[in-house]
Amino acid sequence: MSIDWKAYSSPGFFDELISASGKPRPCSRSPTAYLASLSDEELQRRQEAIKHAIKTMGISFTVYSEAGNIDREWPFDLIPRIIPLSEWQTTSQGLEQRLRALNCFIHDVYNEGKILRNDPFLKSLIVDSGNYRPQCVGMKPKFQVWANVCGTDLVRDKDGRFYVLEDNLRVPSGVSYMLENRTVTKRVFPELFEHSEILPNSDYPSQLYDMLSSLSPRGRAKPEVVVLTPGIYNSAYFEHSFLAQQMGAELVQGSDLIVEDDRVYMKTIDGLAPVDVIYRRIDDLFLDPKAFNPDSMLGVAGLMGAWLKGNVALANAPGAGVADDKVIYTYVPKLIRYYLGEEPILPNVESYLCIDPVQLDHVLKNLDKLVVKPANESGGYGMLMGPKASKKEREEFAARIKANPRNYMAQPLVYLSTAPILTPDGVEPRHIDLRPFILQGRNTYVTAGGLTRVALVKGSYVVNSSQGGGSKDTWIVDERGTTTGSGGGI
Amino acid sequence: MLSSVAERVYWLGRYLERVENAARLINVYSTMLLDLPSGSHIGWSLLIDITGANEDYQRAHQSVDEKQVVKFLLAEGKNPASVINCVSMMRENARTTREIIPSEAWELINNLYLTLKEDFSRTISRRLRQQALETAIGDCQRIFGVLTGCMNHDTAFAFIQLGRKIERADMTSRIVDVGSISMLPAYSRTTKQKRFLEPHENIVWMNVLRCVSGYQAYRQRTQSQVKGEDVVKFLLQDQAFPRALGYCLDDIVQHLGKLPKNADVLRAVARAKKVTLAVNVGDLLERGLLEFIDELQISIADIHEEINNTWFRPVELRKKA
Numbered sequence: 001m002s003i004d005w006k007a008y009s010s011p012g013f014f015d016e017l018i019s020a021s022g023k024p025r026p027c028s029r030s031p032t033a034y035l036a037s038l039s040d041e042e043l044q045r046r047q048e049a050i051k052h053a054i055k056t057m058g059i060s061f062t063v064y065s066e067a068g069n070i071d072r073e074w075p076f077d078l079i080p081r082i083i084p085l086s087e088w089q090t091t092s093q094g095l096e097q098r099l100r101a102l103n104c105f106i107h108d109v110y111n112e113g114k115i116l117r118n119d120p121f122l123k124s125l126i127v128d129s130g131n132y133r134p135q136c137v138g139m140k141p142k143f144q145v146w147a148n149v150c151g152t153d154l155v156r157d158k159d160g161r162f163y164v165l166e167d168n169l170r171v172p173s174g175v176s177y178m179l180e181n182r183t184v185t186k187r188v189f190p191e192l193f194e195h196s197e198i199l200p201n202s203d204y205p206s207q208l209y210d211m212l213s214s215l216s217p218r219g220r221a222k223p224e225v226v227v228l229t230p231g232i233y234n235s236a237y238f239e240h241s242f243l244a245q246q247m248g249a250e251l252v253q254g255s256d257l258i259v260e261d262d263r264v265y266m267k268t269i270d271g272l273a274p275v276d277v278i279y280r281r282i283d284d285l286f287l288d289p290k291a292f293n294p295d296s297m298l299g300v301a302g303l304m305g306a307w308l309k310g311n312v313a314l315a316n317a318p319g320a321g322v323a324d325d326k327v328i329y330t331y332v333p334k335l336i337r338y339y340l341g342e343e344p345i346l347p348n349v350e351s352y353l354c355i356d357p358v359q360l361d362h363v364l365k366n367l368d369k370l371v372v373k374p375a376n377e378s379g380g381y382g383m384l385m386g387p388k389a390s391k392k393e394r395e396e397f398a399a400r401i402k403a404n405p406r407n408y409m410a411q412p413l414v415y416l417s418t419a420p421i422l423t424p425d426g427v428e429p430r431h432i433d434l435r436p437f438i439l440q441g442r443n444t445y446v447t448a449g450g451l452t453r454v455a456l457v458k459g460s461y462v463v464n465s466s467q468g469g470g471s472k473d474t475w476i477v478d479e480r481g482t483t484t485g486s487g488g489g490i
Numbered sequence: 491m492l493s494s495v496a497e498r499v500y501w502l503g504r505y506l507e508r509v510e511n512a513a514r515l516i517n518v519y520s521t522m523l524l525d526l527p528s529g530s531h532i533g534w535s536l537l538i539d540i541t542g543a544n545e546d547y548q549r550a551h552q553s554v555d556e557k558q559v560v561k562f563l564l565a566e567g568k569n570p571a572s573v574i575n576c577v578s579m580m581r582e583n584a585r586t587t588r589e590i591i592p593s594e595a596w597e598l599i600n601n602l603y604l605t606l607k608e609d610f611s612r613t614i615s616r617r618l619r620q621q622a623l624e625t626a627i628g629d630c631q632r633i634f635g636v637l638t639g640c641m642n643h644d645t646a647f648a649f650i651q652l653g654r655k656i657e658r659a660d661m662t663s664r665i666v667d668v669g670s671i672s673m674l675p676a677y678s679r680t681t682k683q684k685r686f687l688e689p690h691e692n693i694v695w696m697n698v699l700r701c702v703s704g705y706q707a708y709r710q711r712t713q714s715q716v717k718g719e720d721v722v723k724f725l726l727q728d729q730a731f732p733r734a735l736g737y738c739l740d741d742i743v744q745h746l747g748k749l750p751k752n753a754d755v756l757r758a759v760a761r762a763k764k765v766t767l768a769v770n771v772g773d774l775l776e777r778g779l780l781e782f783i784d785e786l787q788i789s790i791a792d793i794h795e796e797i798n799n800t801w802f803r804p805v806e807l808r809k810k811a
Contacts, residue, residue, distance in 0.1 A: 057593075058585070058600045232586055244589035251589045256494050265809070267493045269645065269801040270750050272809045 002043065003036045003427050010429035014160045014417040016081050027084045027477040030195040035079065043422065049188045050078055059180045059238065074177060075470035076184060077421040080192070081432060081452040085199065085478040091154070091162055092436070092446035094345030097336060099150050099438045102167060102323045104339035106146040109322060110136050115338060121355070122331070129328075131170070131321035133284060135291055139308060141317045142215050143442060147324075148315040149208070149279075150438045151175070154450075155349070156417035163349045163414065165433070167332070169316060169324040171281050175204060175437045176239035178451040179246075181473040197478040199448035204437070205246030208279075211441035212247075215313035216276040223276035226250045226266065228257070230282050230298045240281050249279070259302030264312045277313045278303075284318045315441075326409055327353060327375045349414055354405035363401065363410040367394045370410040372401065387413055416461055419472065421454060431455045433463050434474065449474035491645045495590060497802040498583045499646050502591070503653025505580035510630035511661045512573050513623040515540065515701050516563055520556075520616065522697040534559040540668045543571045560619065565610035573626070574610055577603050592640040595633055602629045648748040652797065655745070659738040659762075660790050662702055666725050667783040669698035669718075695721045702733040722779075723771040735786075739763045742793070751800055758796040762789035 006022055009015075017028040024032040038046070051073070059074045083091075108115050109126055116123040126132055151172025153165040182201055186193065209225065216223035229240035231253050244251035250266065258265050258272065265272035280287065286296040291304035306312045322328070330351040333344045352359040353375065363370060372384040384397040401408045418429035436450030452472040453463035463469040519537050535554045538547045543562075546569050551558050566572045581603045584596050609622045634654075641647050695716045699705040708716070708724050711731060728734035732741075742759050746752045765786050774782055 055604060056597050056601050058588075058596060227589075241586070241588040245593070249589070250492055250495070252492060253494070256492050269491050269493055269496050271804075 002039050003032075003422075005032055005036060005427070008420055008427050008429070010418040012158070013415055013429065013431075014156055014158055015429060016083070016156070016417055016419040016432070017079070018420065025082070025084075027082045027196075027475075027479050031080060031082065031192050034192060034195075046078060046188050047422065050076060050184055053184050053187050057180065057184070059177070059184070074180070075456060076181060077454060077456075077470055077472050078185070078189065079420050079422060079427070080185065080473040080475045081419045081434075082475045082477055083449065085476050088199075088449070088476045090345060094162075095152055095436055095438050095446050096440075096444045097340065097342060097345055098152065098164065098167065098332060099147065099440050099444065101332065101336040101339050102150070102169065103145045103147055103440060105328075105335045106169075106317075106320055106323050107140075107144045108339075110139055110146075110319060115335075125325075125327055126322060129322055129325055131284070131319070131324060133319035133322070135304060135308070136317070136319035139317070139319075142217070142313060143440075145440050146317040146320040148211060148215065148317075148439060148441055150440070151435050151450075152438060154346075154434045154436065155414050156434075158415040160417075162346060162434075164329075164332070164346050165349060165414070166326070166329060167324060168435075170321040171236075171283060171316070172435075172437065173236040173239050173281075174435050174451040174453075175447070176242040177471055178437070178447065178449070178474065179204060180242070181451075181471055185473040196475070197480075199476040199478070201448045201474075204447055205243060207439055207445045208243065209247040209249070211439045211443070211445065212249075212277045212279055212313075212315055214442040215315060217310055217313055218276055220276065224250075224266075224274060225277040225279065226252045226257075226275055228252055228254070228278050228280040228282055230254075230286070234281075236281060243279075254282075254296075254298050254300050257300045257303070259300060259306050262302070262306045262309045262311055264300070264303065264306050275312060277315065279315050284321060287314075287318060326373060330409065349411050352410045354401055354408040354410065360401070360405050363408075364398055367398060369412060371413055372397060372408055372410045375407055375409040385413070386410075416455075419452070419454070421456070421470075421472075428458065430458070431461050431463070432472070448476045491649075493802050493804070495587055496645070496649050498587045499590060500649040500653040500797070500802075502580055502583040502587065503650035504657040505576050505583065505653075506630055506633060506650075507654040507657035507661070508571075509573060509576045509580060510627055511658070511702075512541065512563070512571070512576065513626040513630075514703065515665075516560065516573075517620055517623045517627075518697050518700045520560075520620070522693065522700075523556075525693050536668060537563065540664050541571045542664070543569050546570070564619070574606055577606055577626075587646075590646050592636055594640060595636040598629060598633045598636060602626065602633070643748075645749060648745045649801075651745045652742060655738045655742045656790065656794055656797075658733055659735050659742075660787065662725055662733055662735050662738070663783060663786050663790065665698060665701050666722055667779060669695065669721070691718065692716055698725075704731055704733055707731045719771055719775055722775065726766055726769070726771065735766045736763070739766065749801070755793065755796040755800055758789070758793045762786070762793060765789045 005018060005024065008018055009022060010018070017024060017032060019025050054073050054076060105115065113123075116126065147169040149172060151168040151174060153168070154162045155165050156162050178201060212225045213223045225247065227240055227244040227247075227249050229237060229251060231237065234240070241251055252266055256266050257275065258267065260272075264275040264278070266275050282298050285292040286298045288299045288301060288303040289296045290301045292299075303312075303314075304318065307314050307318065329348065330353060333348060336342055336344045352363050352370070354360045354363055363372065367384070367386045370386045372386065374383065384393065386394065389397070416431040416433060419432050420427040421430050432452050432454050434450050434452050437447045439445040452474040454470045454472055455461055455463045456470045516537065523534075533554065534556055537559060538544055541563060547562055550566070550568060551562065562569050562572065564573045567575065569575065581599050584591060584599045588596050606622065606626060609618075637647065637650060695718055696705060698721060699708050699716070702725065704725070708721065708731075711728060712720050712724060714720055724731065725734055727736045729736050729740065731737055739759055739762055743756065746756055746759070769782060
């Protein structure tokens, strides 16, 4: 039995490929038709081929809890997720706009503090934030950009619009899977590419390299750029080595680096070689045992000092995470207006801060419709899924919120859009999200699409790979260039 | 190039060579035993001697038979020198240097590991074992082919080559050692033993050559029958056969030319070369090889030590000029 799109539906949700009437959306017509033309056997073969390719290529992620088995193959569904180019153009402008505003904000916070002057609440929020680094006050990184790499999580609600769920400004990961998903699809399904104009995404590593070298503090023609990894036992090690390989940069661990006279060197077979730019994939607090966690074995003693002196660039800059916070998130539309004088292109998911009495009142009255989350990390006492909770659970949670309103925020439940996945019982809808990656150095850049994560369990909203999530190749398709006949291939 | 990365690709080279050699050795050995009389003192335990894993074996096993020995050498997790462990270490070194080595090579290494793990998880017949080992040998050669054909021939490649050639020199020295230990009775005055082994002496030396894939090469180079003295001479001192010690050491010198600060290592190689080439093989066989092989292996280990001290863990860190 091959795929029958007529039997597929996702009632109550926006489906990315198939519209409510059971018809493929315009951009999905040719790939869905091609998939439907394959026999069950053929589909099975491709599924096997994908598994094999992923195994051979060694695309893996790590599950911490499984002792002894540090690598797991990457779960991947063969049906691509498709987004029309015209929609993506607006979305990517919105993503760039957001990152530019967030960087203005972070720079302001650590320097003049203009925005904090008339907002004591925001000021106290910042200073109390677990991601605020007083060591960074007065620092002026190149281009005044602190978050050079950002992974923004987008979700699509019932109304078919993209909403921003959160901005990951510390060490966002997942981009290597985005690239490998495309490689795997090309390897196993070259025919799919024949009739669609699909934007390539393979230029990310060279864009990343260009951005990183633009940060170099010295005018060397070929700056020494390194990727700093916590090592092989980190869940994103695959990605660190993948990006280093793709950029032709050295992949280093803390033990490969040494700081002397506020300059960073790496230990090479020729002796100590100066390092200009560090793409660090280690959290702030582990970067430098002298400045932060003295027990850190991952970092490099004296690294913060070298950075503060301007002798080495760190991407992302320490302290950038201050804007990576659920309460700051609610401010982003305001930040865009304040710093850029522009109207936000991408909407936030509507959010209510319980510290505000008016908003608190709304939250308490609508607990059965809202998802309540801890507003900052230090005050986290679990979350409440209002629509799924019992009356008793809601009442208990209401008491907690009233006792400490500052620690909570609430959002309406987002009805995550779906896309079809191939299961042993045919195609079925599953919930998905999207993480595009945005770069900012001298220039800004947004990936063509991003990493689509899939909640493989029926009805689940949890897309994390460590909790049964998988992924899909994500296509940005130029609807004008897409043909239904022959030609037009890439 | 990072010292830590240099060390990993060096070990990648060593394990690549070790896997190929071990696979070849087990295959040749199994075949040879079929040709020898059952009472011969050449048995399965000798194979464990060659790999230097005697203690590990005795700790885990009471008796010596084909099934146990082969499992120990191929698939035993507790034997650090087992083929599967060597492949696993090769994969680990490749995995942590994926930013350096061609992705094609990584895929081959990864695949070899996955295949062998699967193959060795079952008890396999002699025939299937032979096939699996032949595949492993072929894959090792493919991997090296990809490295040679797709990688820059710069420092990283030089370290892979160094690792490979040092491993190879070490293996050849072990094989000479064992080949001649098995022959000692033939050279002793115990005539009874001599008579017993004579018809098989040839077979053993032929197989010693086969272990290093050198039978044909030997024929072409020496144009003589297979004789112990000539074989040992060939394996130690030949300047054209790639697995002969003399050749390996010359090759190491070539690769060292691509690396900075190489003086100490070059001196260590020169010492090893002197040990290898200065010896009179005829005399050596008369008085036994034991001392000589010890000296030889120490001189090879010294090269490794110097490489370690010069590039991987230098005592003093100097800033690059």
